[in-house]
Amino acid sequence: MKLDFNLKLTQEQKLVMTQQMQLSIKMLQMSGFELQQYIEKEMQENPVLDANYSEENHIENNKDKIDYKKFIEYLEFDNYSSKNYVNTDDEEVSPFNFITNEKSLKDFLEEQILELHEDEYTKEICRYIVGNLDARGYLDNTIENMAKEIHANKENLEYALGIVQGLEPYGIGCRDLKECLKIQLKNKNIENEKLLALIDNYLELLAENKIADIAKKLSISVQEAQKYTDLIKTLEPKPSRGFYTGESVKYIIPDAYIRKINDEYHIIMNDSVLPKLNINPVYKSIILNGEKKDGTVEYVKDKINSAMFLMKSIEQRKSTIYKVLEEILKRQRDFFEYGKEHLKPMTLKEVANEIQVHESTVSRAIKDKYIYTNIGTIKIKDLFTTAISSVDSGEDVSVVKIKNRIEEYVNKEDKKKPLSDQKICDMLIEEGMNISRRTVAKYREELGIKSSSKRKRF
Known part of the structure; x- marks a missing residue:
C-alpha cells in the first residue's frame, strides 16, 4: 500500500449561511405569537429599540370602555349581588374579577x-x-x-x-x-x-x-x-379528561385577513399584534456626535445594526407571507367563495415557482401560520393538498374532496354490512376518481375511521 500525501488547490461554489441569514430564516417560520415574544425579548436586550403601539392596538378603547360598577348594579340576581365585586372607593373594577380560574x-x-x-x-x-x-x-x-x-x-x-x-x-x-x-x-x-x-x-x-x-x-x-x-x-378510560391539566394555552394569532370587498378578495396583513419598531433618538445622537472614546460609539453602532436587521427581517417576513397568500388567493378563489368542497390541488412547489422562491421558503412561510376568513380561521398549510387524476374529465381532484366522499360513504353505510376499502375504492372510481384500494385505506386511517371489521354492528 502506497500512501501519498499531496497538497491540492481546488475551487468550489458553496453557500455559507451567516448568523444573520439563519436568524432571518428562523423568523420567517415563527408563528405570530412566537414572533411577538421574540420581539419583546429583543427589546429587553437591545436598549436602542423603541416600540410604538398605535391607538387601535390598545386593548381598551375609551369609546368602548365598560363601566363595570354600573354593569354590576344592573345585575339584580342574588348570585351576583351576594358577592362583593364592587369596591366602595373610586378605584376601577377590573374585568378580571369576573374570570374564574380553571379548576384542576x-x-x-x-x-x-x-x-x-x-x-x-x-x-x-x-x-x-x-x-x-x-x-x-x-x-x-x-x-x-x-x-x-x-x-x-x-x-x-x-x-x-x-x-x-x-x-x-x-x-x-x-x-x-x-x-x-x-x-x-x-x-x-x-x-x-x-x-x-x-x-x-x-x-x-x-x-x-x-x-x-x-x-x-x-x-x-x-x-x-x-x-x-x-x-x-360509554365509560371513560381517562377520568381526568375535561379538567385543567396545567398546560399553557397556545394562542392563535392570524397573520392576515382575507376580506371580500366589492366582489373582490383582499389580503390585509395583521400588524396589530406587533409594535412599530424605531431607533431611540438618544442613541442616534451618540453616533452623530461620535466623540466618546471609551467604546460607547462602537457598542451603539453594533446595537443599531442588530435593531436595523430585526426591522428588515420583520418586513421581509411580512412581504414573503403576503406573496404566498397572493398566489394562494389566485388559485383558491372558489374555496374562499364556496367552501372546502371547492379546494383545488395545490403544492408548495407550484406556489414557489410562481413567486420565484425556493420551495423551502414557502414551507417556512406557511409553518404555524393562520388566516382569518369569512369561513373561519384556517391554517394556511391545510390549503395545500395533492391531487388524484380524474378518469373522465382529465382534471385533478383534490385529496380533501376524496376524503369528504369517503366520510360520506361511511356515514351512510349499513352498519351491519360496512363498506370495505375495496368497495369504497370501486365507488370512487365510478365517480371518475382514479384511486387505489391502498390509498383509500391510507385516507380512511387519516380520517380516524376504523376498518370495516371494526365498524360492524350486530
Missing part, C-alpha cells in the same frame, strides 16, 4: 375530601393518594411503596384508596384500565358477572370489535355481547 382535577378532589365525614388523619392520606395520581387520574404508585413513604399501615392506605375511588369523576385512583372501568360500573350500580368477565379477560377482542368471538367466549348471544361492548364504550 386535584382541586376538585380536594374540595370533596374537605367534605368527607372522616378523621383528619384519613383525609391527609386521601390527599397524599391524590398527589400520586398521574395525568390520566390513575394511581401512579403501589400501596406498599406509599406505606413505606409515609410510615402508614397498608390497611389505612387501602381504606383511604377506597374513599378516593368513590369520589367523582368515577374511575379516579385506579391502578389500570380494567379497574378504572369496573369502578365506573360499580358507581353506576351495575353488577353483571359476564360484563366483568369481558373487562377482565377480553378487552383486546373488544378493541378489535370481535363481537362474535366475545359471545362465544362468554357463552352468550352476539346481540348480548354487542350490548355489553356498547356499554363499556
